Amino acid sequence: MKEMHPGTVDVLIIGGGNAALCAALMAREAGASVLLLEAAPREWRGGNSSHTRNLRCMHDAPQDVLTESYPEEEFWQDLLKVTGGVTNEKLARLAIRESSHCRDWMRKHGVNFQPSLSGTLHLSRTNAFFMGGGKALVNAYYRSAEALGVRIRYEAPVDRIELENGVFRAAWVGDERIAARACVMAAGGFESNREWLREAWGQNENGEWPADNFAIRGTRFNRGVLLKAMIDAGADMIGDPSQSHCVAIDARAPLYDGGICTRIDCVSLGIVVNKHAARFYDEGEDFWPKRYAIWGRLVAQQPGQIGFSIIDAKANGRFMPPVFPGATADTLEELARQLGIDEAAFVRTVGEYNAACHVGTFDHTVQDDCHTEGLSPAKTHWALPIDTPPFRGYALKPGITFTYLGLKVNEQAAVHFSDVPSPNLFVAGEMMAGNVLGKGYTAGVGMTIGTTFGRIAGAHAAAAARQGESHAIA
Amino acid sequence: MQSLEALAREATDLAAGRNLPALNADEAEVGRILQICNACRYCEGFCAVFPAMTRRLAFDKADVHYLANLCHNCGACLHACQYAPPHEFAVNVPQAMATVRARTYSDFAWPTGFGKLYRNNGVTVALAVAGGLALFLVLALMVQGTLFHTPLAGDFYAIFPHNLLVSMFAPVFLFAALALGIGVARFWREAAPGAASGAAIAETTHDVLRLTYLDGGHGQGCNNADDAFTLARRRYHHLTFYGFMLCFAATSVATLYHYVFGWEAPYAFTSLPVVLGTVGGIGLLIGPAGLFWLNLKRHPEHGDAAQKPMDRGFIALLFFTSLTGLALLAGRDTSAMGLLLAVHLGVVMGLFLTMPYGKFAHGFYRSAALLKWAIEKRRPNPVGVGSDG
Numbered sequence: 064m065k066e067m068h069p070g071t072v073d074v075l076i077i078g079g080g081n082a083a084l085c086a087a088l089m090a091r092e093a094g095a096s097v098l099l100l101e102a103a104p105r106e107w108r109g110g111n112s113s114h115t116r117n118l119r120c121m122h123d124a125p126q127d128v129l130t131e132s133y134p135e136e137e138f139w140q141d142l143l144k145v146t147g148g149v150t151n152e153k154l155a156r157l158a159i160r161e162s163s164h165c166r167d168w169m170r171k172h173g174v175n176f177q178p179s180l181s182g183t184l185h186l187s188r189t190n191a192f193f194m195g196g197g198k199a200l201v202n203a204y205y206r207s208a209e210a211l212g213v214r215i216r217y218e219a220p221v222d223r224i225e226l227e228n229g230v231f232r233a234a235w236v237g238d239e240r241i242a243a244r245a246c247v248m249a250a251g252g253f254e255s256n257r258e259w260l261r262e263a264w265g266q267n268e269n270g271e272w273p274a275d276n277f278a279i280r281g282t283r284f285n286r287g288v289l290l291k292a293m294i295d296a297g298a299d300m301i302g303d304p305s306q307s308h309c310v311a312i313d314a315r316a317p318l319y320d321g322g323i324c325t326r327i328d329c330v331s332l333g334i335v336v337n338k339h340a341a342r343f344y345d346e347g348e349d350f351w352p353k354r355y356a357i358w359g360r361l362v363a364q365q366p367g368q369i370g371f372s373i374i375d376a377k378a379n380g381r382f383m384p385p386v387f388p389g390a391t392a393d394t395l396e397e398l399a400r401q402l403g404i405d406e407a408a409f410v411r412t413v414g415e416y417n418a419a420c421h422v423g424t425f426d427h428t429v430q431d432d433c434h435t436e437g438l439s440p441a442k443t444h445w446a447l448p449i450d451t452p453p454f455r456g457y458a459l460k461p462g463i464t465f466t467y468l469g470l471k472v473n474e475q476a477a478v479h480f481s482d483v484p485s486p487n488l489f490v491a492g493e494m495m496a497g498n499v500l501g502k503g504y505t506a507g508v509g510m511t512i513g514t515t516f517g518r519i520a521g522a523h524a525a526a527a528a529r530q531g532e533s534h535a536i537a
Numbered sequence: 538m539q540s541l542e543a544l545a546r547e548a549t550d551l552a553a554g555r556n557l558p559a560l561n562a563d564e565a566e567v568g569r570i571l572q573i574c575n576a577c578r579y580c581e582g583f584c585a586v587f588p589a590m591t592r593r594l595a596f597d598k599a600d601v602h603y604l605a606n607l608c609h610n611c612g613a614c615l616h617a618c619q620y621a622p623p624h625e626f627a628v629n630v631p632q633a634m635a636t637v638r639a640r641t642y643s644d645f646a647w648p649t650g651f652g653k654l655y656r657n658n659g660v661t662v663a664l665a666v667a668g669g670l671a672l673f674l675v676l677a678l679m680v681q682g683t684l685f686h687t688p689l690a691g692d693f694y695a696i697f698p699h700n701l702l703v704s705m706f707a708p709v710f711l712f713a714a715l716a717l718g719i720g721v722a723r724f725w726r727e728a729a730p731g732a733a734s735g736a737a738i739a740e741t742t743h744d745v746l747r748l749t750y751l752d753g754g755h756g757q758g759c760n761n762a763d764d765a766f767t768l769a770r771r772r773y774h775h776l777t778f779y780g781f782m783l784c785f786a787a788t789s790v791a792t793l794y795h796y797v798f799g800w801e802a803p804y805a806f807t808s809l810p811v812v813l814g815t816v817g818g819i820g821l822l823i824g825p826a827g828l829f830w831l832n833l834k835r836h837p838e839h840g841d842a843a844q845k846p847m848d849r850g851f852i853a854l855l856f857f858t859s860l861t862g863l864a865l866l867a868g869r870d871t872s873a874m875g876l877l878l879a880v881h882l883g884v885v886m887g888l889f890l891t892m893p894y895g896k897f898a899h900g901f902y903r904s905a906a907l908l909k910w911a912i913e914k915r916r917p918n919p920v921g922v923g924s925d926g
Contacts (some may be wrong), residue, residue, distance in 0.1 A: 084627050106623055107623075113619050114619050116579055175582075175753075175754075175755040175757070177581070177582035177754065177755075178582075180578045180579070180581050181578060181581060181588070182578065182591075192582075193579075194581055194582040194583070194754055194755055195580055195582070195583060195613060195614070195616075195617030196579030196580070196617055196619065197579075197616065197619070198616075198617050198619050199579075199616070199617035201616070201766040202616060206764065208763055218902070230555075237615050253672075255918055317625055317626075318843045320619070320624060322620070323576075323579075324573055324576035324577040324620070325576075326576070379594070380594055380919075383575075383576060383578075384572070384575045384576055384594050385576055386570075386572060386576040386577075387574050400885075
């Protein structure tokens with residue numbers, strides 16, 4: 064494949080995760096010369112994609128690793144439910160339909176699939192798991208991209224974009240100007256920009272800045288530089304800038320890249336108290352996979368942005384083993400001491416809860432009839448007294464997965480300025496996921512959006528580059 | 538499903554540290570890493586280690602020994618790992634497993650003190666081969682007075698009488714088999730998984746003979762130099778293993794010829810022992826050569842660098858066993874047969890002497906671990922995590 068003007072690439076890809084790689088591969092397959100700029104060094108490449116594990120897929124019949132069927136309408140209804148309607152039906156259905164046939168292309172580029180992992184049986188119908196997880200997928204895409212001749216540069220963070228009336232001209236990495244005929248931005252959200260997060264979450268009534276106590280579950284390189292630059296350039300934005308996907312994770316999680324293993328999955332099996340040893344929400348409201356994403360915000364609203372998940376020995380072995388051992392004690396007083404919360408208040412809270420437990424037939428696989436009576440807040444399912452030592456406690460803090468703010472797009476993944484699509488600037492992945500997922504989350508949908516719009520953006524960028532070239536010649 | 542009471546009791550025991558031998562630093566590192574893996578589980582599809590891990594909530598000494606020997610050091614989970622270095626969790630499963638694995642060979646070795654021979658194994662192998670060579674060269678000189686002789690038409694026994702060879706090799710071979718057998722039996726007994734069903738034995742045989750867990754779980758192979766998959770290691774290992782087995786078959790057939798039929802060596806080039814030995818010998822040249830090349834190119838974070846001398850020593854032993862055997866076959870009608878024979882026998886003696894105290898052991902320990910897995914996976918999962926809504 065040719066490079067007509069050395070020094071000017073056809074398609075410039077900014078970002079190095081799933082959406083960026085999908086765009087790079089599609090553009091290259093369409094015959095364009097492609098340069099990919101990844102902000103991170105090689106060993107940290109791939110952004111949040113390295114922490115993912117599956118892709119939500121529409122399918123009308125069982126397909127290799129996917130059981131039964133997951134038709135378009137059901138996927139759409141699920142999306143409608145989790146977003147509360149904050150979605151664009153046209154774009155959402157596009158992503159849903161694309162998810163039904165993109166996996167052969169993914170396999171061609173080296174991605175392997177496996178049946179759903181143990182502990183995730185509830186996803187075996189809807190989600191195709193990557194063998195080895197997202198980093199294996201990212202590795203496969205980079206290998207394929209390199210083999211196809213995509214040029215890759217690491218440690219190349221783009222600071223700003225040069226635009227001319229909505230037309231992309233060049234990207235700037237420090238003092239270096241990199242011109243291209245078309246560009247795909249897929250550089251993630253702003254969740255690792257601590258200052259921006261602080262501003263987005265604001266100050267609470269106690270004078271605290273909650274975001275100061277958050278961990279970022281993914282990459283430290285999603286600093287939102289391009290998002291900010293595009294806001295400044297007047298691009299049309301979408302999604303609530305103050306919102307992020309926020310889950311409760313182990314308070315000992317690293318500041319960045321804690322990924323999936325820092326989740327605490329025992330909330331529905333016990334109680335959760337704040338630092339004053341008070342309960343604050345129904346731990347048994349629904350199945351944990353459907354509720355885990357609200358607990359980050361719940362904990363963020365507590366003083367000190369900390370909570371403590373408390374279980375007894377009966378819960379042992381019933382939830383995904385946590386990455387760090389919990390505080391363990393034979394008495395509630397000792398547990399409170401270890402967790403640094405008030406002993407008397409803690410013993411009182413547990414006592415009140417235990418007394419309120421109305422134990423029927425415990426069954427963690429259904430919404431059972433074990434519940435509290437006369438307790439506020441109630442625990443509506445799986446309420447068993449906390450009475451069998453050893454008792455365990457896990458400190459929880461909010462962990463941010465991604466942010467919702469993004470660039471408004473059309474079905475070609477084009478960036479818009481005052482409702483006019485740019486002819487050669489496209490966007491994919493987390494930077495535009497808010498078009499489809501304006502709120503909430505459901506497993507694997509981020510990768511569905513990233514793959515779909517990455518592929519669309521890459522293909523259209525290659526076409527735009529070709530067109531730009533013929534204009535230049537004419 | 539294990540009862541809640543049993544799980545609670547187990548947890549209490551765990552918390553109190555009852556009945557559990559303390560983990561050494563290498564074993565504790567495996568425990569630390571598996572705690573992280575068990576909370577992640579992305580690698581479940583690669584091999585048997587991770588499904589076996591999910592049947593446990595904590596990892597005692599026996600678990601760590603078992604899982605370390607179940608690991609084939611394919612490298613897939615390292616390249617796929619979101620927590621691999623430079624992540625602060627510094628998860629490197631193949632490396633941690635390899636370090637413990639070598640310790641298990643050494644700790645389970647019989648006689649116990651001989652386990653030390655696994656450390657500095659390069660020296661062990663070198664000394665064994667040097668000793669073997671010296672023994673047979675001196676013996677040849679003593680018998681013949683010279684290393685060269687008039688051509689003897691391949692009659693080995695004219696130089697080293699048959700009974701002399703049997704009296705030297707049979708005890709060494711039997712000792713090696715006994716020592717290895719006792720070592721593996723100790724490993725087995727540390728956490729015996731119960732009786733093996735026919736199905737479990739059949740599955741293990743299949744997984745051993747096909748090297749199932751070097752296929753990456755997707756059939757594209759394992760990792761070697763980087764994150765790309767390759768079937769080269771599996772194929773070179775097959776050439777090595779089946780080459781070795783054919784050579785072993787050649788010797789067995791010849792033994793049968795000798796004792797049952799009274800047909801004494803030398804055998805014709807078209808005879809079964811020579812054909813088996815030649816085909817096997819070629820496999821045992823290409824296989825180890827390929828494995829050596831892969832070993833040189835291996836990603837530095839794979840496995841335990843301290844064991845490279847052991848790996849390469851064993852590879853070299855196999856290669857030279859075959860090379861000297863084929864050279865002997867080629868030169869058996871010349872006046873150098875005595876010298877070639879002495880060198881070949883010396884190398885073979887080195888191989889036999891180090892069998893229970895070198896890399897050879899890995900096949901036996903890993904097969905035992907695979908059988909443990911085949912038995913274990915047929916039992917109900919003691920951990921009920923997977924049934925969550």
